[in-house]
Amino acid sequence: MTQPATRGATLPGPLPTRETRVRTRLVEVVVPVYNEQHTVETCVRRLQAYLDETFPYDYLITIADNASVDGTWEVATRLSEELPRVRAVHLALKGRGRALRQVWGASEADVVAYMDVDLSTGLEAFLPLVAPLLSGHSDLAIGSRLHHGSAVTRGPKRELISRGYNLLLRATMAARFSDAQCGFKAGRTEVVKRLLDEVEDNAWFFDTELLLLAERTGLRIHEVPVDWVDDPDSRVDVVRTALDDLRGMARIARRSLTRPGGAGTARAERLPPGLGWQLASFAVVGTVSTLAYVLLFLGLRQLMPALPANALALGATAVANTAANRRFTFGVTGRRDALRHQVEGGIAFLIGLVLSSGAIGLLHAVRPGVGHGVELAVLVGANAVATVLRFLLLRVWVFNPRRGR
Known part of the structure; x- marks a missing residue:
């Protein structure tokens, strides 16, 4: 050269x-x-x-x-x-x-x-x-x-x-x-x-x-x-x-x-990881949460109608999902701002609840008496859309490092 x-x-x-x-x-x-x-x-x-x-x-x-x-x-x-x-x-x-x-x-x-x-x-x-x-x-x-x-x-x-x-x-x-x-x-x-x-x-x-x-x-x-x-x-x-x-x-x-x-x-854990790692970690956490949601929804559905079963299943998994993403996806540890993260994560959950509840309500309005399998398929699709929006909210708003700083 x-x-x-x-x-x-x-x-x-x-x-x-x-x-x-x-x-x-x-x-x-x-x-x-x-x-x-x-x-x-x-x-x-x-x-x-x-x-x-x-x-x-x-x-x-x-x-x-x-x-x-x-x-x-x-x-x-x-x-x-x-x-x-x-x-x-x-x-x-x-x-x-x-x-x-x-x-x-x-x-x-x-x-x-x-x-x-x-x-x-x-x-x-x-x-x-x-x-x-x-x-x-x-x-x-x-x-x-x-x-x-x-x-x-x-x-x-x-x-x-x-x-x-x-x-x-x-x-x-x-x-x-x-x-x-x-x-x-x-x-x-x-x-x-x-x-x-x-x-x-x-x-x-x-x-x-x-x-x-x-x-x-x-x-x-x-x-x-x-x-x-x-x-x-x-x-x-x-x-x-x-x-x-x-x-x-x-x-x-x-x-x-x-x-x-x-x-x-060796020093990377002190900062939120890059986009690629965040997407991969969010996908893993989301997959585990979805499996837990499916099992919980099917169990609750035997005891109550679809709308409350969906709300309870989403609510239970949302708290665990927010905690897991906080630690593994966005690299936040300790108790500082933990309550705020859960509250704001809950807002993202409510958006998902509105999307999924709206989808299941529309399904029953169009096709009354559909089976549990169809309900589950519609809910999974609606939750997939809510998941994308949830990731953006968690990344740009809830766990934005500039807010924590």
Whole structure:
């Protein structure tokens, strides 16, 4: 594989610094660029001036040129020669994820970070971003434009797409982080390097895949509210990026179905498992519950009419079903929120009761005097529909990890 061209110092030497700078810790900030010859110098100089003035740790700024075809590499090279804490790396292929993979994977810093070259995110959030990583409190940190403490200026189209994408991640992937695509992230280098081998994407989905993998392996993700102003000159193809992200999510889902454990399984029990494992566990619990329901319904049906038998059978199995899904499907242990989970699970049960009771009532209205076998078949079909709805309610509402947090 062709090695990227690199200019400038790889590590800061004995350079002038603030008296309060902690020289034993190093943070490497990557700025990926593609055809940014008119903006890269202004942004890098602004970033360096801000870090020199306010940042209490040693730092290194790496300009990662993603195969630019304009004069970006020449500007980056000149900056690396003029500015002592700046270096430049040139890659032969495009891709933000590819650039971060290359630089982060070779970094000798304690913490690696990246930010967009337009500096849309307020720099005052950078120290709060990396401080929990340097202290060991967190493994990864992200800037969030969707946090209640954030101040964001952008058009309605981007706002809708961003919120829709992150809502989709939470609903389908059980993601607990609030903003997957904000170009303002950091991680402890040793942790990031372990994750890179598992991340397949080299473009815009790189961020999301890294975060999903981190959550799946039990890593701690710290979120920082940021001030963010949309860059009107942004050349990101929103539609193409969205389609790539959807394809990436589909790939992650397929991988979850085939490899439910994944890397770092020893710590995975601390987080809700991925969608694939949740579906498999829910199916097993549902199968056992259905068998128990069938036996209980047939027994009660000998003593009472179909409607009360159905209600009692569903009620008895619903409590056990909620408890089993709480523990095995969604990874929730302990007594905290157990009563709330049962109450909200009971609401999902009531929805199922309405569906199944409505089905059996309609059956008797259309065909009076049908046998128990037909009743059971109709009830199983109605409960199958209720089961799908119940899973969605349990996943998105009852056991949503953001509510528990």
